[in-house]
Amino acid sequence: MAERKVVLEGKELTKDFKGLRANENVSFKLFEGEILGLIGPNGAGKTTLVNMISGALSISSGDVIYNDRSIKGLKPYQIGRLGLIRTYQIVKPFPGMSVLENISVGAMFGSKDKVYSSRESKEKAEEIADFVGLSDLKNQRADQLNIASKKRLEIAKALAARPKVVLFDEVMAGLNPKEIDSAVQLIKKIRDTGISIIVIEHVMRAIKAISDRIFVLHHGVKIAEGEPDDVLNDEEVIKAYLGKRYKQLVS
Numbered sequence: 001m002a003e004r005k006v007v008l009e010g011k012e013l014t015k016d017f018k019g020l021r022a023n024e025n026v027s028f029k030l031f032e033g034e035i036l037g038l039i040g041p042n043g044a045g046k047t048t049l050v051n052m053i054s055g056a057l058s059i060s061s062g063d064v065i066y067n068d069r070s071i072k073g074l075k076p077y078q079i080g081r082l083g084l085i086r087t088y089q090i091v092k093p094f095p096g097m098s099v100l101e102n103i104s105v106g107a108m109f110g111s112k113d114k115v116y117s118s119r120e121s122k123e124k125a126e127e128i129a130d131f132v133g134l135s136d137l138k139n140q141r142a143d144q145l146n147i148a149s150k151k152r153l154e155i156a157k158a159l160a161a162r163p164k165v166v167l168f169d170e171v172m173a174g175l176n177p178k179e180i181d182s183a184v185q186l187i188k189k190i191r192d193t194g195i196s197i198i199v200i201e202h203v204m205r206a207i208k209a210i211s212d213r214i215f216v217l218h219h220g221v222k223i224a225e226g227e228p229d230d231v232l233n234d235e236e237v238i239k240a241y242l243g244k245r246y247k248q249l250v251s
């Protein structure tokens with residue numbers, strides 16, 4: 001079998017805030033076409049890691065390699081233009097704009113190769129609204145959507161930037177079980193288009209269903225990495241993170 005290409009790699013990433021080490025020597029690899037799950041309790045350092053990768057936070061030490069080049073020190077918009085896109089935990093649609101307009105804005109920016117016309121961006125936005133299941137709501141005001149649709153819009157905006165890699169930061173938080181199942185299907189469908197994905201989630205059932213591999217942060221340090229069944233049954237992971245109720249949650 002041909003060796004799989006690594007599209008994104010974190011190398012010994014460390015982040016120090018004043019008096020607090022939020023990430024310590026965290027290394028990981030994301031392979032092409034893979035869905036990698038990132039889990040860990042509140043405050044484990046997951047969002048800090050994503051912020052370092054996406055350029056929102058400076059890196060104290062270590063490096064991020066994306067498509068064979070270091071992206072350390074680049075601005076978030078430069079990283080976005082290279083095709084590495086992240087979503088935010090708190091969804092922030094442009095208020096007063098429709099679903100389609102929100103997606104179109106994302107479609108106009110974000111490519112290093114080309115500036116898209118407003119007609120091209122609108123066509124792309126229509127296509128993406130359809131892909132994520134928002135076409136019935138495309139003319140609705142984005143700030144009036146329910147939480148599940150707002151999360152879908154967040155996913156759509158990420159796709160509008162024509163990414164090669166997406167980091168999804170808790171796109172399933174606040175959803176009911178049926179909505180979670182359909183979000184899992186959507187993320188798999190996105191992967192099937194050739195996009196490589198890191199998913200940060202607290203919803204264990206979803207993480208188990210979606211991830212090819214999982215890695216676990218605890219107090220800013222990676223404590224486990226591997227196939228979902230192995231990682232979720234790892235004693236250290238259960239003890240450190242998941243607690244007594246965990247087995248009920250994933251079974």
Ligand SMILES: Nc1ncnc2c1ncn2[C@@H]1O[C@H](COP(=O)(O)OP(=O)(O)OP(=O)(O)O)[C@@H](O)[C@H]1O
Binds near residue numbers: 042
């Ligand atoms: N800008 C900041 N300045 C100082 N400390 C910070 C900053 N951002 C995060 N931290 C601290 O770094 C640690 C890791 O936080 P982070 O938000 O990365 O965790 P997380 O795993 O994403 O948590 P959650 O699951 O709650 O989102 C926490 O102790 C947090 O208080």
